Amino acid sequence: MMQEENEALRPGVFPLGARGLIAFLAFLSAFVPLSIDLYLPAMPKMVGFFSTTPELTNFTLSFFMLFFAISMLLWGPFTDKYGRKPILYLGLSLYITGSLVCVFSTSIYLLITGRVIQAIGSGAIQAVSMAIVKDNFKGLVMEKVLVWIQTLTILCPMLAPVIGAFLLKFVSWRGLFVVLAFCGILAFTISLFLKETLENPTAGSAFQSLGRIGFVLRNRGYLVLLVIFSLMVMPVMSFLSTSSFIYMNLFNLSAEKYSYFFAFNGCFAMLAPILYMRVLRKLPRLLFLTVCFGCVAVSGSLILIFGAINPFAFALLYVPVTFFGSACRPAGTMLIMNQMDTDNGTVGSLWGCVALLFGSLSMMLCSLNWPVLTMAVGTISLCAGTSCVIIWLVAISRKMFKIPS
Numbered sequence: 001m002m003q004e005e006n007e008a009l010r011p012g013v014f015p016l017g018a019r020g021l022i023a024f025l026a027f028l029s030a031f032v033p034l035s036i037d038l039y040l041p042a043m044p045k046m047v048g049f050f051s052t053t054p055e056l057t058n059f060t061l062s063f064f065m066l067f068f069a070i071s072m073l074l075w076g077p078f079t080d081k082y083g084r085k086p087i088l089y090l091g092l093s094l095y096i097t098g099s100l101v102c103v104f105s106t107s108i109y110l111l112i113t114g115r116v117i118q119a120i121g122s123g124a125i126q127a128v129s130m131a132i133v134k135d136n137f138k139g140l141v142m143e144k145v146l147v148w149i150q151t152l153t154i155l156c157p158m159l160a161p162v163i164g165a166f167l168l169k170f171v172s173w174r175g176l177f178v179v180l181a182f183c184g185i186l187a188f189t190i191s192l193f194l195k196e197t198l199e200n201p202t203a204g205s206a207f208q209s210l211g212r213i214g215f216v217l218r219n220r221g222y223l224v225l226l227v228i229f230s231l232m233v234m235p236v237m238s239f240l241s242t243s244s245f246i247y248m249n250l251f252n253l254s255a256e257k258y259s260y261f262f263a264f265n266g267c268f269a270m271l272a273p274i275l276y277m278r279v280l281r282k283l284p285r286l287l288f289l290t291v292c293f294g295c296v297a298v299s300g301s302l303i304l305i306f307g308a309i310n311p312f313a314f315a316l317l318y319v320p321v322t323f324f325g326s327a328c329r330p331a332g333t334m335l336i337m338n339q340m341d342t343d344n345g346t347v348g349s350l351w352g353c354v355a356l357l358f359g360s361l362s363m364m365l366c367s368l369n370w371p372v373l374t375m376a377v378g379t380i381s382l383c384a385g386t387s388c389v390i391i392w393l394v395a396i397s398r399k400m401f402k403i404p405s
Contacts, residue, residue: 037160042173069356071123076349091124099181130348221401235381237359272326293388300381307374
């Protein structure tokens with residue numbers, strides 16, 4: 001595999017070669033899950049610290065996702081015009097600034113402001129990382145790279161709550177944002193050694209470059225796949241925004257025990273892309289993805305009925321959502337990215353933007369006054385999975401998208 005990747009990678013792009021570039025791209029892609037998951041164990045304590053409500057504290061998550069999605073939509077076309085490196089430098093600078101604002105926040109509203117700045121910087125980081133993948137890797141090699149990046153990226157959200165819960169024994173919640181600021185500084189330093197990968201900048205003004213968004217969205221295959229796989233993000237985001245309150249408030253677990261349950265589901269998220277490349281990828285692609293969507297819907301219905309019994313029941317019933325939602329992502333990303341041969345930055349950023357807008361919507365839905373928060377996760381998983389099955393089967397029957405060989 002690595003031999004194929006090294007052949008695909010142009011000389012001098014990154015000093016450590018393909019393996020180092022993949023690790024760096026995984027690190028950049030991990031900024032969003034790391035920014036979300038590291039401080040999840042601290043959220044219930046932050047409610048008391050700021051004398052606020054869980055719903056308002058939850059806006060530190062939902063606003064992050066909303067502004068991240070919107071900013072990534074804008075950054076994508078700019079990376080196609082101005083290059084990957086300038087946008088990456090700007091994004092990392094904003095991320096570091098936002099992290100420091102969070103560190104010194106004295107109110108929940110200032111914390112939310114810091115998270116918004118973090119989110120705008122993260123949008124640039126994510127847009128650049130997706131563009132670099134499509135700049136350097138094609139076909140089956142791209143799919144393998146996406147699997148490796150996804151696997152390495154999943155380690156962050158799986159370990160972040162455990163690390164966050166451990167750090168909370170020694171520092172306050174502010175210390176967790178110091179860690180995020182340090183990650184931004186480290187990424188900025190490494191990015192200095194990256195070579196520019198944009199070869200053909202888009203012509204016209206900055207405003208005209210934003211018009212490429214409409215050009216990409218006019219591709220019917222891209223648009224329908226964008227909706228399907230963005231829907232699959234909603235069950236995951238609903239879990240992220242509610243998990244700490246479900247385990248710690250509903251089931252009365254400590255921050256440390258919560259992190260173990262979170263890591264349990266994270267293990268299946270990490271296992272899924274590995275099994276996909278080794279076994280599941282050999283299955284007929286269309287049938288495999290149909291099964292993934294259906295399993296998420298069935299799991300959602302079971303969570304809706306039995307999820308509030310105890311923490312073990314909730315964790316086990318959520319496993320299919322974690323596993324199949326993660327297993328379908330490499331295939332889905334490759335299908336989306338291969339619907340067009342141009343506008344790499346815009347194609348990748350639109351995919352990330354719309355997916356996270358759907359994710360932000362699910363987080364906001366979780367902020368509603370549910371009788372039990374497990375009902376929120378179950379309902380969203382059931383509705384998203386069912387919608388995906390219906391749209392997917394219609395798209396296949398009408399041959400609305402092209403399938404790469």
